[in-house]
Amino acid sequence: MNYQKIKGTPDFLPEDTKKWQDIENKAKVVLSRYQFKEIRTPIFEQFELFARGVGETSDIVSKEMYDFVDKGKRHIALRPEGTAGVVRSFVENKLYGPEHHKPLKFYYIAPMFRYERPQKGRMRQFHQLGVEVFGSSNPATDVETMALAMDLFRTFGLDNLKLVINSLGSTESRKKYRKALIEYLEPFADELSKDSKERLHKNPLRVLDSKDRNDQQIVQGAPSILDYLDETSKAHFETVKDYLNMLGIDYTIDSNMVRGLDYYNDTIFEIMTEDPEFGSNTTVCAGGRYDGLVEEVGGPATPGFGFGAGLERLVMLLENAGYNFTEVDALDAFIVTIGEAADKEAAKLAYVLRSAGMNIEREFMNRKPAKQFKTADKLDAEYVFTLGENEVENRTVNVKKLENGKELTADLSKLYSQDKKAYLEEIKAQLK
Template sequence: MISKAKGTYDVLPNESFKWAQLEDKARKMLTLFGYKEIRTPIFEYSEVFHRVNEQSDMVTKETYDFLDKGNRQLTLRPEGTAGVIRSFVENKMHVQNNLCKLYYIGPNFRYERPQKGRFRQFMQFGVEAIGSNDSALDAEVIGLAYSFIKELGLKGVKVRINSLGDNESRQNFKEALTAHFMPHSETLCQDCKNRLDKNPLRILDCKIDNEHEAVLSAPTPQDHLNAASREYFKSVLSYLDSADITYEIAPKLVRGLDYYTHTVFEIEADIEGFGAQNVLGGGGRYQSLVKELGGPDLPGIGFAFGMERLLLAMEAELLSFSSEPTPDIFLVATSHEARLEAIKILFEARNKGLIADMDYTGTNFKSQFKAALKSNSKYIFIIGEDELANLTVAIKNTETQEQEQVPMKIAVRTVISALGK
């Protein structure tokens, strides 16, 4: 037996309907906010992700990189934003719209240690709003993420928000971090020693040194915002207040990707048993990513949610979607001639919008009837010798256990009427 690869999972038929409904909920909410779907390849040329200005662990340690048969360096996408921006630039989408509002749903790949709710192949949905520096847009994007989590029925939903400031503020912060961590460099892990030279912000994300005294006492981005950045952040918060969105300022929040500037945020909820893992998703503003990928100097803002974590959160809170769809009709036929009539009814029912099925394993009446009951079908249509002779169908209501004989030509209409469809 060959098993699935480490860090992956199978979505079986008894679970897939939950995924479909979660995606449907996401699409409906995204459409309300004016976002349109974009679908990009699951692999890109490596330079889309491996950029000079991106030194996050996700890119430097966790990507799946490979050479194709043409000796081209490719990478399975570890996150959605970079591929969306590459497509935005390549297809000159800025020419058609001053503001481009996009969403995506699909798998991503990171080589990291698998744990509950975290896999090497994982599903994300996210948004990118590209082309505006308006602080009201930050509030809209945050409001969209906030509204979606509340729509799922999760409790205690709130936004944790911070500002990294503009490029000047961010550079001042990086210099302050370098000066702060330099005296402690010998006590930091090897990765953080390397980060000290390349990108000290990533030290704040370190899973090894997260309780290090120097990390706990590190300066915050808020301490180094210039006047313009402070004013921008204040404006974002004022719009959140107007929208009645619950938030708290998280002074040390920096998020895990290097392209963020100005607003960064996370969405969390009070979830029983999740502990410190209550953060369900997040994102932020980026000013230079479009330009880095060969496009015009346009800003953007976005977020992403891991769908596995959303489903686990709903399960932990005993929240459920609607029940898995079951057949309206299941047909049971006792002979070859009866099956010919059953096939006619089967296709008529489907053409009229009913979920209909029958047994295809060539079993006897008893086994077919057992399969019909197991399917949880609302009605069972039985065509035996008597029904065939009289051109009728025995219709059994599985809820009331009542059974009646109905002419074949009106059998489907009878069920449609009973179901109120």
């Protein structure tokens, strides 16, 4: 049988993974600068965790969840997003206790799963870099986390991005706004798209987020959520704007932006790319404040803030920008072998050079020396170590630096000694 991968799932071959490793390595440097620590949670959780945390009326739960009943009759779901699982871990491991310094800052780089039509930059198995901050209701947390998101993209030299912000206010102010929005939308009920008709009384804020063009025209005249913020939420949002201005971070306000998850309150944001390859205003990163989610999942009232960025889209953005990906596993040396005795010696030499911290590849196919040198060149090796019968007999190895063509004869016994690292530095210095 001819097996093929499931539609919407990726194979990352070595030429792909080196790009991902480069992105992840550079992202981790920025995350460390902001003092975020890595957390890893299970790929699958109880279905109810996502239904309760993400919201039963959200598209993720109602349409896109990969869920199943396992052999123990448990209703299980593959994680469609990262926040709910991290919140569950925060509660289950009692990380809210006084012994833990607040705020707690976590990040994850992990696969997520959603059953939706695969398309450019959107897969059924996709990967997110996400961060979560627990324990701080300070607007400075919102701004610092948004600044981190912008810094992550700027690390790669991306500048065709814009930060869009909004406030959803408190639960109480959102109830008042919800009522006003329903009153505005009801006269248009027959004209709304099928999805928006379903959401009208269940979750009317999602109508503002509709991708249907007719819906978008209808909501243009809708009341603004910013007019319904209570004094506390209004002050919080003003402080967020003040801090962004102080840091010189440009932003725009979109009062119709609501995000697709039910757990958000107060500040929400999206980072959009204006890269023509993606069409205008494609979201590459999004998040916001979720002060009620920890309590919803069974923990004590704890404020939270976070975001998720799709790594597939980031890779595509960087490829479109002609980004020069760093070679994370650059080859230090290739060992050329001529004859059986050299083949055996190469096994030891490769082992010793690797133990000295070098990235090594060697010949295994017994090809002619010219082809081996061509391979070393193709693999962009810095040095070539050549072993033939004479070298093995004399306990030497020829070392050549490919960049400048300089070469010398090295002593194998010194390479195999306790001082091999110092001897290797000597060799490199002579071949400069």
